[in-house]
Amino acid sequence: MKYVFLFLTTFLFFACSSSSEEEKRESSAFFLRGNAKWKEKEYHEAIKWYTEAIAKRPDFSDAYYNRGLVYQILEKNDEALADFSKATELDVKFAPALFKKAEILQTLQQSDEAVNAVETLVKIFPDSAANWTLKGDILLQKADLSGSLSSYDRSLALDSTSVETLINKGVVLQEMNEIDLAEAVFKKALKSGKYQDLLNNNLGYLAIQRMQWDLAASYVKKALEKDPQNALYLKNWAKIQAKSSLK
Numbered sequence: 680m681k682y683v684f685l686f687l688t689t690f691l692f693f694a695c696s697s698s699s700e701e702e703k704r705e706s707s708a709f710f711l712r713g714n715a716k717w718k719e720k721e722y723h724e725a726i727k728w729y730t731e732a733i734a735k736r737p738d739f740s741d742a743y744y745n746r747g748l749v750y751q752i753l754e755k756n757d758e759a760l761a762d763f764s765k766a767t768e769l770d771v772k773f774a775p776a777l778f779k780k781a782e783i784l785q786t787l788q789q790s791d792e793a794v795n796a797v798e799t800l801v802k803i804f805p806d807s808a809a810n811w812t813l814k815g816d817i818l819l820q821k822a823d824l825s826g827s828l829s830s831y832d833r834s835l836a837l838d839s840t841s842v843e844t845l846i847n848k849g850v851v852l853q854e855m856n857e858i859d860l861a862e863a864v865f866k867k868a869l870k871s872g873k874y875q876d877l878l879n880n881n882l883g884y885l886a887i888q889r890m891q892w893d894l895a896a897s898y899v900k901k902a903l904e905k906d907p908q909n910a911l912y913l914k915n916w917a918k919i920q921a922k923s924s925l926k
Contacts, residue, residue: 706735710742722749740769744776751783759783774804778813785817793817808838815847827851842871849881858885876905880912887918895919 713728729746733739747762760783766776777800784793797814804810815830831848834841849864862885869878883898896919902912 702735706732706739706742709735710739710745713742713745717745717749722753725749738769740766740773740776743769744773744779747776747779747783751779756783756787760787772803774800774807777803778810781813781817785813785820788820790817790821794821806837808834808841808844810834811837812841812844812847815844815851819847819851824851824855828855842868842873846874846878846881853881853885858888861885876902876909876912879905880909880915883915883919887915887922890922892919892922 709728709732713725713732716722716725716728726746726749729742729749732742733746736742743762743766747759747766750756750759750762760780763776763780763783766773767780770776777796781793781796781800784790784796794817797810797817801807801810801814811830811834815827815834818827818830828848828851831844831851834844835848838844845864845868849861849868852858852861852864862882865878865881865885869875869882879898880902883895883902886892886895886898895915899912899915899919902909903916906912
């Protein structure tokens with residue numbers, strides 16, 4: 680799951696005395712130009728103005744953060760990571776920057792660094808469901824199933840309405856071979872009305888594991904009705920056809 684935070688501040692706090700008042704005013708103006716270009720999807724222009732803002736005020740954490748988000752949009756992940764890291768270096772409690780730093784480390788598959796970053800995030804901001812979900816995602820990437828499950832449970836305790844987190848919890852339970860528990864979680868998520876094809880496919884896969892071929896067929900058929908070209912759904916359907924009387 681991806682979370683993008685955009686700072687469109689019109690009033691900025693300048694705590695550092697190393698830049699002159701004129702430079703601070705110019706930096707603020709450049710930052711706002713960058714925001715305007717971002718909204719217009721002129722991403723390279725946005726980067727240019729954020730860079731100008733940083734040149735005038737090197738401790739401008741919001742400018743590093745916003746430039747990092749634009750780099751992420753452009754899939755320049757190394758540059759994005761550098762900017763998110765700088766933003767958190769300048770402001771250790773900059774929650775969105777901490778979140779994005781951990782997220783981009785996960786994207787870059789730098790799992791150990793991602794774990795360190797997300798541990799800092801949940802330590803400083805333990806009451807955010809999104810933070811615990813991200814920790815669960817990162818630990819799942821590392822195949823730490825018990826840690827991932829614990830993080831998802833912590834997230835759901837804070838926000839029980841997050842269908843995405845519920846689905847991820849079901850996936851972990853499935854990987855742990857807790858089929859009955861996974862089924863209960865997927866069925867609960869199904870009631871939300873979201874991700875119907877994905878959830879029906881997941882339930883179909885659980886039925887395949889139980890060798891309940893007719894039940895599996897009913898679920899996977901519903902998934903294919905929503906997305907008939909999905910390779911994963913078609914693969915499960917082929918398994919069902921091979922093992923059942925459905926030809």
